Amino acid sequence: MELEVLPRRDCLLPIALHPILSLPLKPGSARLNIGPHDTVWSHPLGSDPDPCPLLVDDVSPNLAGVICRDGSEIDLTSLPLAEPAECRVLVPNASGRVTLDRLEEGWQTVLEWNRADFPSLMLWVSNRGRKGSPWNGRHLAVGVEPCRAAFDLGPTISAQSNPVASIVSTAMAFRAGKVWRTAYAVSVRSCTVQGSLSDCRKRAVA
Template identity: 45%
Template sequence: MSAETTRRALAWAHGCLSVQSLGGMLGPVLFLLPDGRQVSPLHVAPWGNDPERETLPEILQQLRGEWPCVPFGSDTNRSLPAGWSATGESFEGAGVPHGHGSNVHWTWGDCDVRQITMECHYPDDHPIRLLRRRIVPDQSAAAIDITLEIEARRPCRLPIGLHPTFRLSPRPGSVVIEPGAYDRVWSVPGDVEPGAALFTPDRQWSSLDKAEARCGATMDATQVPLMEDTEDLLQLSGIDGSVALHYRDEGFRARLSWQKEHFPSLLLWYSNRGRKAYPWDGRHVALGVEPIASAFDLGPSISTAANPLAASGIATAIAFEPGHTFTTRYRLSVEAARLG
């Protein structure tokens, strides 16, 4: 790594949290439920102490928890079906996976017993100048409030997103995805991982529990982990800014809420033993639950071009202007829930 990862931690009456400089990633987080149980819903990738991780892209080296992606996704050569194009806005650095801030060390700001703040300066030729991040535990609840500020260097349109990644219990179907109200479900126009796709590509459905698999069967995509070894994405458009994960075997529910006017879609990343190469090694099981203004993770040149999601009225990019700070707020919380 180009610099040593440093960390800051906070404890409060309802839990404790850790934040790392690399990627500005939050995790792990331990919440204390009212009945005295401790639960830790955010994912930490299993290779974090492996010396070989230094050969990986920075975003993967100590992958964990939650962080912002500006821009979301990355530009790369893709084979696209009819209706999709890569004719939108691009720039130097648009090929960096999930943006500059996901791959460098952030600078610590004010960190005390009530908050952790940090910022990330972008390269001089990048359309974005600066990201700021503020993480504040709710002193009265098992919850964390997060603020993201984005400052632009020049006028631009970019896909952006948040990247909470949750751990999953080992038993298939032991965690239930409970999204708020949404309009439709979209499958990615291609393969996320060659040979590991599950859902019929470039399709739309009315409900997440009626997704179509490539074998022709209809499946319930709310029940995770999935039985199948797969690496795939589904996007819920027009969502109301809320989602919960019910950990049925552990008796708790994790909730995420955000400003729907900023992130009108929720991207679900099913990382379900589908990637066989290092560091995934066919063992990685986690669920990305990612509020976005983006077309999947297809990058700026596709998300800012004409695309089926945008044609349906769903924003797949945000406009930024110098001198105007974009501010968005979101919240992660947990609560006790029934078993089974």
């Protein structure tokens, strides 16, 4: 897939893709692999009024050990979670490739993008925690969002000095009348599953 942006005027804006991948019903029956990464940042505003166990505005070493408010760790690579939650985390310096294995069903979704365009990855774990309409406590999915942004905090914060911008760019400089292009791919593979490991072969490309 290709995305083109044609600005009417010069501007400095955050930009992101917004794929949403469905999750199976059984806790822990999907495995999320985001590739090599240095840190995972929890959202600075939390998730109120939706529940989330993560420590607000904190940095964890990896997605398999994100720090919770009670001092424990939670593995956000093993989905769905057992308890209702709505969690947003940001991974600066993302790898440019994410896989989601549905372990009991034998298939895998792969998302690939240009990390030069989208250096970070924001994850939205929507785990039946959003009670309002239209989610109604039933939404079970993970948003896998390559981005050049400071979380989802909007252009004012992303286009200015912020903690994430000290590591990676959080806004794109667009020029009036000049087309900006990027490409990304979503593919599906059948898998031979052994525990949490998958030996996959490419089957189809969406």
